[in-house]
Amino acid sequence: xxxxxxxxxxxxxxxxxxxxxxxxxxxxxxxxxxxxxxxxxxxxxxxxxxxxxxxxxxxxxxxxxxxxxxxxxxxxxxxxxxxxxxxxxxxxxxxxxxxxxxxxxxxxxxxxxxxxxxxxxxxxxxxxxxxxxxxxxxxxxxxxxxxxxxxxxxxxxxxxxxxxxxxxxxxxxxxxxxxxxxxxxxxxxxxxxxxxxxxxxxxxxxxxxxxxxxxxxxxxxxxxxxxxxxxxxxxxxxxxxxxxxxxxxxxxxxxxxxxxxxx
Amino acid sequence: xxxxxxxxxxxxxxxxxxxxxxxxxxxxxxxxxxxxxxxxxxxxxxxxxxxxxxxxxxxxxxxxxxxxxxxxxxxxxxxxxxxxxxxxxxxxxxxxxxxxxxxxxxxxxxxxxxxxxxxxxxxxxxxxxxxxxxxxxxxxxxxxxxxxxxxxxxxxxxxxxxxxxxxxxxxxxxxxxxxxxxxxxxxxxxxxxxxxxxxxxxxxxxxxxxxxxxxxxxxxxxxxxxxxxxxxxxxxxxxxxxxxxxxxxxxxxxxxxxxxxxxxxxxxxxxxxxxxxxxxxxxxxxxxxxxxxxxxxxxxxxxxxxxxxxxxxxxxxxxxxxxxxxxxxxxxxxxxxxxxxxxxxxxxxxxxxx
Numbered sequence: 001x002x003x004x005x006x007x008x009x010x011x012x013x014x015x016x017x018x019x020x021x022x023x024x025x026x027x028x029x030x031x032x033x034x035x036x037x038x039x040x041x042x043x044x045x046x047x048x049x050x051x052x053x054x055x056x057x058x059x060x061x062x063x064x065x066x067x068x069x070x071x072x073x074x075x076x077x078x079x080x081x082x083x084x085x086x087x088x089x090x091x092x093x094x095x096x097x098x099x100x101x102x103x104x105x106x107x108x109x110x111x112x113x114x115x116x117x118x119x120x121x122x123x124x125x126x127x128x129x130x131x132x133x134x135x136x137x138x139x140x141x142x143x144x145x146x147x148x149x150x151x152x153x154x155x156x157x158x159x160x161x162x163x164x165x166x167x168x169x170x171x172x173x174x175x176x177x178x179x180x181x182x183x184x185x186x187x188x189x190x191x192x193x194x195x196x197x198x199x200x201x202x203x204x205x206x207x208x209x210x211x212x213x214x215x216x217x218x219x220x221x222x223x224x225x226x227x228x229x230x231x232x233x234x235x236x237x238x239x240x241x242x243x244x245x246x247x248x249x250x251x252x253x254x255x256x257x258x259x260x261x262x263x
Numbered sequence: 264x265x266x267x268x269x270x271x272x273x274x275x276x277x278x279x280x281x282x283x284x285x286x287x288x289x290x291x292x293x294x295x296x297x298x299x300x301x302x303x304x305x306x307x308x309x310x311x312x313x314x315x316x317x318x319x320x321x322x323x324x325x326x327x328x329x330x331x332x333x334x335x336x337x338x339x340x341x342x343x344x345x346x347x348x349x350x351x352x353x354x355x356x357x358x359x360x361x362x363x364x365x366x367x368x369x370x371x372x373x374x375x376x377x378x379x380x381x382x383x384x385x386x387x388x389x390x391x392x393x394x395x396x397x398x399x400x401x402x403x404x405x406x407x408x409x410x411x412x413x414x415x416x417x418x419x420x421x422x423x424x425x426x427x428x429x430x431x432x433x434x435x436x437x438x439x440x441x442x443x444x445x446x447x448x449x450x451x452x453x454x455x456x457x458x459x460x461x462x463x464x465x466x467x468x469x470x471x472x473x474x475x476x477x478x479x480x481x482x483x484x485x486x487x488x489x490x491x492x493x494x495x496x497x498x499x500x501x502x503x504x505x506x507x508x509x510x511x512x513x514x515x516x517x518x519x520x521x522x523x524x525x526x527x528x529x530x531x532x533x534x535x536x537x538x539x540x541x542x543x544x545x546x547x548x549x550x551x552x553x554x555x556x557x558x559x560x561x562x563x564x565x566x567x568x569x570x571x572x573x574x575x576x577x578x579x580x581x582x583x584x585x586x587x588x589x590x591x592x593x594x595x596x597x598x599x600x601x602x603x604x605x606x607x608x609x610x611x612x613x614x615x616x617x
Contacts, residue, residue: 158348164317165350167337169364169415179363183354 023238030231042232051218052233059207059215062131063200066138067193070146073139075189078150079181082159096147099140104205107137112209130210137206142199146192153188154181190251194244202237266329268293268451269314269419274323276309276475283309285475287323294449296442298462301472302498307455310472311421314453316340327418340419343412343450347424349404351396357407358383358392364415382410385444402433409441413448420445422454426461438465459499463487471495493540493616502542504616505583509537517541520581524558529615540616547612548587550576550598556607560585564602578604 033041046052081089099107111133115123123129139146159181166176182189207214219237223230267290276284284306291297299307312318314325316337324333332340343364351360358379365375383389386406396404405425412420422441426434442465445452456462462469463483470480471494479491490496497504507517507524512535515527519541526541533539549556562580573588574597585606591597598604 157353158350161346161348161350162352164315164337165344165346165352166363167317168315168340168342168344169411170338170341170367171363172338175367180352180354184352 026231026234030228030235033228042228043236046222046229046232046236055213055215055218056201058213059201059203062135062138062212062214063197065135066142066200067196069135069139070142070192070196071189074143074146074150074192075182075185076177078147078154079159079177082151082154083163092147096143099142100144104137104141104203105209107140108206108209111137124210130212134206134210134212134214137210138196138200138203141203141206142192142196145195145199149188149192149195150185153185153191156188157181157184187248187251191248194248198241198244201240267291268295268328269453270326271310271314272324272326274310274313274320274325276306276313276318277321282321283475284313284320287472287475287477289470289477289480291451291453293451296445296452296454296465296467298454298456298466298469299472300456300459300462300469300499302457305472306475307457307470307472308423309475311423311453311455314419315342315344315421341415341417342419342421343415343417344421344423345405345408345412345425347427349396349401349408349428351404351408351411353396355395356392357388357394357396357399360396360407361411361414363411368415378414382414385413386410386440400433401429402437405429405437406440409444413444413450418451420450420452422452424455424457426456427458434461441465463499471498473498487544490614490616496542496614496616501545501586503545503548503583503585503587505541505543505580505585507539507541509533509535509539511535512537519560519583522560522580524560524610524613526610526613526615529610529613533615542614542616543585543608543612545587548585548606548608550578550587550589551605551607553607556609558610558613559605559607561603561605564598564600564604567597567600569597574598576604578606580606 028038030042031038031040033039033045077092081092112124113119115121115129115133117125123133162180162184163176166180171179202216202219203214204216204220206212208217208220219230219233222233269289269291271287271289271291274284274287275282283304287306287310289297299310301307309318313320316332316335316339320333324331326332327340327342352363355363358376361379361382362375365378370378379392380389383392386409388403388406388410391399391403391407396407399407405428408425425441426438429437438461441454454462454466463486466483468480468482469486470477471486472478473494479486479495481489481491486495486499490499496502505519507519509530510516510518510523512530512533515525515530517524517526517530517539524541530539552559560580562578562585564576565579565584566575566577568575569591572591574591575586575588576598578585578587587606
């Protein structure tokens with residue numbers, strides 16, 4: 001028993017070291033900009049850079065629209081599949097997994113061919129169109145995470161009985177989704193939303209090939225031309241992602257508890 | 264006879280080639296409490312769900328208060344329903360759950376609050392208004408579900424096995440509470456259950472269902488004492504079935520094993536030589552000759568189980584076994600296995616099963 005505990009600690013320490021040592025090295029390196037002393041100069045330069053602010057803002061806005069689009073597509077679809085078309089679940093799960101196996105570069109080249117300025121749907125003929133296409137592409141990339149999060153949330157409630165209980169009390173579909181289903185899967189939707197946010201903030205391929213002023217291409221550009229700033233940016237991006245994950249944890253504490261499965 | 268409040272007329276439900284409800288008809292009077300009783304898969308819940316609007320009948324129609332509701336959506340029917348799994352909305356408090364239907368109907372908040380308070384008083388849980396469903400016991404959740412179903416003053420109340428998820432003690436107290444609330448409000452109610460004791464104890468009438476059909480619709484007393492079919496007789500209560508042969512149809516004589524019993528006026532349509540299934544409830548049989556019992560059979564005691572206040576005895580009569588209970592008497596020891604025994608009964612208590 002004691003030997004088991006010892007090895008468990010060894011595995012834990014090795015795993016933690018594997019994760020934290022590169023992180024600490026990056027933090028340490030990002031503080032070395034000023035010769036001989038540790039300073040936040042690299043962070044000051046990065047955070048003060050107008051391009052950092054504009055690209056970060058652009059990506060945040062793109063993330064918000066991606067989340068809205070994802071919720072509008074995934075919540076009703078996952079709900080309807082659970083309620084009326086359970087036989088379609090394996091097919092839909094397979095479709096939602098496709099973005100994980102089809103590289104983003106393939107998707108974006110498809111977009112460029114399909115929606116170029118000479119096509120019947122010339123999304124790429126205008127800035128707004130290209131932005132919309134980027135959001136649609138991001139929603140596709142985030143689909144595996146959003147669908148699974150929402151589907152897991154729906155699994156924790158008795159969708160069919162709650163729907164019928166609301167129907168018999170006079171509720172229509174809008175009321176059922178808005179007042180019964182969505183509030184009960186809100187935490188799952190937020191989990192999907194934060195995962196989407198984390199994906200969108202760092203995404204490079206789509207934004208770069210569609211020539212959008214997003215945070216991903218900015219990160220790549222800085223990384224190729226500077227020494228200390230990329231390390232500072234990596235830590236900032238890491239903090240944003242971890243901030244999102246922490247928010248999921250905090251919000252999950254406010255989840256409504258199921259009547260049938262009290263926690 | 265008054266106009267039925269709910270009329271289910273020749274309703275059928277099929278899923279592909281599988282017919283789960285076949286030609287089901289039932290008229291329910293205003294304020295009546297009718298139970299659908301039957302084993303799993305007999306179609307009782309399907310009929311209830313068709314009345315609620317969750318399933319559409321393949322044929323037939325459903326009329327409530329003179330209005331054909333067969334094709335109406337569930338949210339257009341003004342029907343209340345209580346589900347087996349409670350189905351309270353986990354994100355809403357007790358008061359918000361009860362107010363849900365009132366809010367959907369557009370009732371002003373002050374009136375809705377008043378109605379919620381009335382409902383909470385009715386189910387004797389006024390202190391629970393701000394609790395969430397997960398903070399309540401199963402029995403409390405089901406009472407809230409009942410209050411939520413009744414709050415919008417529905418024309419009809421449907422109860423889909425509301426007690427089956429509860430423990431035995433709560434089940435008994437809640438069923439009495441449901442019946443008392445139903446009587447007080449005079450609301451027409453359909454109650455689905457597979458528990459015969461539940462159905463017998465609270466219903467005005469029971470529809471015993473089997474294979475998608477109503478085998479018998481009658482009062483609990485009639486269902487128990489005068490079952491119309493072999494299935495009803497076997498499903499409701501305990502029954503001793505004896506195989507007999509008609510020896511003289513005119514005088515009602517039937518031979519059980521090598522002994523004869525006389526069943527005057529009960530052998531309608533039977534001819535001499537016909538084989539019959541005869542049934543006796545355990546409480547209609549006494550061990551030994553008893554005054555007022557006009558028939559008897561002799562057999563051998565095959566089993567004796569001492570259960571405290573009651574002694575359960577099984578008597579073998581040829582190929583038949585009869586089970587009966589006698590009260591414990593401290594002055595008399597229980598009979599022994601292998602003893603010869605005479606059982607007596609009134610021929611009027613013997614049922615001929617068709």
